[in-house]
Amino acid sequence: MNTLIEIKKLKKDYYVGEVTVHALRGVDMLVSEGEFVAIMGASGSGKSTMLNILGCLDKPTDGAYILDGMNISDLSRNQLASYRNRKLGFVFQSYNLLPRTSALDNVELPLLYNSSVSAKERRERALHSLELVGLLDRMHHKPNQLSGGQQQRVAIARSLINDPVVILADEATGNLDTRTSFEIMALFQDLNDKGKTVVFVTHEADIAKCAKRNIIFKDGMILRENIVSDRILANEMLATIPVEVDI
Amino acid sequence: MSIKNLLKIALAALLRNKMRAFLTMLGIIIGVASVIAMLGIGQGSKMSIQQQIAGMGLNLVSVVPGSQQRGGVQFGASTMQSLKENDVNAILSDCPSVLAVTPEVRGSGQVVFGSANWPTSLYGENESYLQIRERSVQSGRMFTDREITSASKVCLLGATVVKNLFGAGADPVGSIIRFKKVPFLVIGVLSPKGLNTFGQDQDDLLLAPYTTVQKRVLAITYIQGIFTSAIDSKSTDIAAKQIEETVRRQHKLKATDQDDFSIRNQTELLSTFSSVSDILTVLLGVIAGISLLVGGIGIMNIMYVSVTERTREIGLRMAIGGKGIDILLQFLTESILLSVTGGIIGIILGIVASKIIGSVMAWPVIILPGSEILSFAVCTVIGVFFGWYPARKASSLDPIDALRYE
Numbered sequence A: 001m002n003t004l005i006e007i008k009k010l011k012k013d014y015y016v017g018e019v020t021v022h023a024l025r026g027v028d029m030l031v032s033e034g035e036f037v038a039i040m041g042a043s044g045s046g047k048s049t050m051l052n053i054l055g056c057l058d059k060p061t062d063g064a065y066i067l068d069g070m071n072i073s074d075l076s077r078n079q080l081a082s083y084r085n086r087k088l089g090f091v092f093q094s095y096n097l098l099p100r101t102s103a104l105d106n107v108e109l110p111l112l113y114n115s116s117v118s119a120k121e122r123r124e125r126a127l128h129s130l131e132l133v134g135l136l137d138r139m140h141h142k143p144n145q146l147s148g149g150q151q152q153r154v155a156i157a158r159s160l161i162n163d164p165v166v167i168l169a170d171e172a173t174g175n176l177d178t179r180t181s182f183e184i185m186a187l188f189q190d191l192n193d194k195g196k197t198v199v200f201v202t203h204e205a206d207i208a209k210c211a212k213r214n215i216i217f218k219d220g221m222i223l224r225e226n227i228v229s230d231r232i233l234a235n236e237m238l239a240t241i242p243v244e245v246d247i
Numbered sequence B: 001m002s003i004k005n006l007l008k009i010a011l012a013a014l015l016r017n018k019m020r021a022f023l024t025m026l027g028i029i030i031g032v033a034s035v036i037a038m039l040g041i042g043q044g045s046k047m048s049i050q051q052q053i054a055g056m057g058l059n060l061v062s063v064v065p066g067s068q069q070r071g072g073v074q075f076g077a078s079t080m081q082s083l084k085e086n087d088v089n090a091i092l093s094d095c096p097s098v099l100a101v102t103p104e105v106r107g108s109g110q111v112v113f114g115s116a117n118w119p120t121s122l123y124g125e126n127e128s129y130l131q132i133r134e135r136s137v138q139s140g141r142m143f144t145d146r147e148i149t150s151a152s153k154v155c156l157l158g159a160t161v162v163k164n165l166f167g168a169g170a171d172p173v174g175s176i177i178r179f180k181k182v183p184f185l186v187i188g189v190l191s192p193k194g195l196n197t198f199g200q201d202q203d204d205l206l207l208a209p210y211t212t213v214q215k216r217v218l219a220i221t222y223i224q225g226i227f228t229s230a231i232d233s234k235s236t237d238i239a240a241k242q243i244e245e246t247v248r249r250q251h252k253l254k255a256t257d258q259d260d261f262s263i264r265n266q267t268e269l270l271s272t273f274s275s276v277s278d279i280l281t282v283l284l285g286v287i288a289g290i291s292l293l294v295g296g297i298g299i300m301n302i303m304y305v306s307v308t309e310r311t312r313e314i315g316l317r318m319a320i321g322g323k324g325i326d327i328l329l330q331f332l333t334e335s336i337l338l339s340v341t342g343g344i345i346g347i348i349l350g351i352v353a354s355k356i357i358g359s360v361m362a363w364p365v366i367i368l369p370g371s372e373i374l375s376f377a378v379c380t381v382i383g384v385f386f387g388w389y390p391a392r393k394a395s396s397l398d399p400i401d402a403l404r405y406e
């Protein structure tokens, strides 16, 4: 497998007034193409900081980050924006869909910032993305007409539209109930089976077991990492969880 | 980002909050509409004053007795008896730029016909009066030279006098009326002319040969004014000069003597009034301009609120690849779209409002041809100017902070 993400001695400091917060204190990490990685750890251990750097939203204070053969530390703010636009897909805890905007228009949004994609191609790719998340029949619905799980699937469709090298998700299931969380994980597993690399942050052990590999952070460093031996297949899990019924 | 995508993004963002977009535009709409309407009304009133003054006889140059006192007490002009019939003849023969001359004497009193009576003014003139004052005879005829020489007791009536003595539509020609107990034969009726700039009824008069008024009514030998018509509107100044020289010569004034008469020139009056209404227009325009400015500040205010409120949206746009310049252009475009759309609606509303005000108040309203284009340009500038700082603020946000913003 080709190496997709290569991180060496990565450090991130935040300066708040007089105090220096060492959010990341020397992280080494390798992620290959087609991997499915869950990052775990206590609150404040640096998971989000790590994911933001992986997502080129933030630059490390020290250390190297090579993504898909490109040294990210060398890029300017605008180059980073273009890079995110072409190479990365984000899924957030709070979905971050544009309100009063149809699912289809929400999914199209990243391609509006890529002038090499025509309106026709944009539409076609948005429809394809929505099909992948199984929401083609809801494409004209606005976020307030969709459930939380459906909104998150629209957000995943949006993250897929630029055919990213990796999908980064920070507590993507944090706002969802157990069943819906596994529905989202089933979708991620499906995408991963089709070859997409996925790196996500979660607090929940069961959700982390849906990944192929777990990395546990502690105090800005990697505590340990392990291959998931008792991997949960979200689709099988879903069959055991009854659909909630009103009593 | 392509302009097409930029417009699509900005327009979609505005349409997501239609009510707010409309309320934001309202300031601009009202501002632009009032600029257009105010300038229209100002220009209209200027035009109407010009027309009315021109209607009094644009080429009119008049001579009144008494000197023009500046900064002091004006002499009771009518009590001064400096102007004589000879002055009229001299002006006619010696002033090449003067086309026609009439002396004028006036009296006021009751005019009586049968049991009806009406307070009015009697004007004594010569037969050039019609030409100089730009009037015409509606029915009957003007008095003749011979009637002037013989001081015949004939008169013409204004429409208001006809209405009050004889009733509307009646033909008074041939009737005998009395003014201050003097009987006059009505030989004609003047065409109506309506109110002048100062609100005076120009049809409330009796017109008779000046000799008749001098001898039979007022028992005087002097005249109270001389009205002349210059050969064209450009010659009024030179005509005034010629008249002054002629009358001074007539009155045997030495070079050091002050004029014992004054000359009034219609174009002078015109420019005075024009400058007054220009000031009025500027004043109205300034007030309207201030409301336009307030409208612009309204846009800035809403854009600021909008940037704060949409912080997470901005964060998302940056995360999925929007550059700082893309965000800046989006907010700038939103603000320009608001101000320009508001401007277009304002222009339409301003024109409609001007037309309505014009027809209800019976004022003429003139929409200056450049004012729409000017308003449009001003609106674009307002959009850029007042949108710039909020847009800058939006574009300088950090994507992570913006995404985390609650």
Ligand SMILES: Nc1ncnc2c1ncn2[C@@H]1O[C@H](COP(=O)(O)OP(=O)(O)OP(=O)(O)O)[C@@H](O)[C@H]1O
Pocket: A014, A015, A016, A021, A022, A023, A041, A042, A043, A044, A045, A046, A047, A048, A049, A050
């Ligand atoms: N912008 C910032 N300025 C200052 N300190 C920060 C900033 N962002 C994060 N930190 C600090 O860095 C450390 C790691 O934060 P991070 O958000 O990565 O934790 P996390 O593992 O994602 O926690 P959680 O599970 O609660 O989301 C924390 O101590 C936090 O206070």
Ligand SMILES: [Mg+2]
Pocket: A047, A048, A049
């Ligand atoms: Mg976190």
